[in-house]
Amino acid sequence: MDLLIRLPWALGLILAAIALSSWQKLGLEGSLALAAGRTIAQLTVVGYFLGVVFAFKSPWAVLAVLGGMLIVASIVARNRISQKIPRLLPLIAGSILVSTALTLTYTSLLIVQPQPWYDPQTVIPLAGIVLGNAMNGAAIAGDRLVSTLNSSQLEIETHLSLGATPQQAVAQYRRDAIKAGLIPTINSMMVVGLVTLPGIITGQLLGGADPIQAAAFQMLILFMLAFATLLTTILVTQGLLRQFFNQAAQLILW
Structure with a gap:
């Protein structure tokens, strides 16, 4: 449970990566943001879905x-x-x-x-x-x-x-x-x-x-x-x- 509470701090790593991309003018800011958003959405859905499957057995x-x-x-x-x-x-x-x-x-x-x-x-x-x-x-x-x-x-x-x-x-x-x-x-x-x-x-x-x-x-x-x-x-x-x-x-x- 502690990890779930502190997980939002992990977004700081993505924000830092986006900032680095912007600083170096790599043009990856949109891709990084989209990838992070999809990661959060997909894994959240998978987590809840598998929780149901595991309980259903x-x-x-x-x-x-x-x-x-x-x-x-x-x-x-x-x-x-x-x-x-x-x-x-x-x-x-x-x-x-x-x-x-x-x-x-x-x-x-x-x-x-x-x-x-x-x-x-x-x-x-x-x-x-x-x-x-x-x-x-x-x-x-x-x-x-x-x-x-x-x-x-x-x-x-x-x-x-x-x-x-x-x-x-x-x-x-x-x-x-x-x-x-x-x-x-x-x-x-x-x-x-x-x-x-x-x-x-x-x-x-x-x-x-x-x-x-x-x-x-x-x-x-x-x-x-x-x-x-x-x-x-x-x-x-x-x-x-x-x-x-x-x-x-x-x-x-x-």
Whole structure:
């Protein structure tokens, strides 16, 4: 409760940032003010909404929340890749759904073991973290692959004319796209605890949790993100390739 009372003082940091922007003539004052306003409004609504869901403790409510999060994540990722490619939204949604479901199922059954299985205070935060990273991985890998294919028409068609299959002609481009989608996650794992303390461990430490337990939970989160993001990028890039070639193995540019 003390934090809620003192939270308005945090606005001083945003006001200072706006003042710095004005002083340096960066033109970011409006963006900073709008971002701060949206942060306050969105997180306030989310806080009250999740409070209701946590109190209700219904599996249907939890699934509804997760479904809404999945839809938003899929639309955001689709918009960052392209809106011209047919059936892109269901491809991304299906990829994120599969990777998130497998990750949460494995984690819930073998590691966290919430009681009941749909415990909203466990499932929703974990799903939100996985969905967010899967969304970013899908967007980065998908955008990288689409842009590379569109700019490499001559090379791809040369490989095809020499007898390569579509998968062989674009194999390196796909690998590069998948690696690009994994870079943020791998970088986070490389420097965690040395350069940064991620939000999960920071929140637990501020909440008074044992540092070793907080560190263990952060390890779990990072391992979940590595698997989910990799699986998502694999599924998204594989699905995208099918949209760039017809049945005659001819390249189609979007």
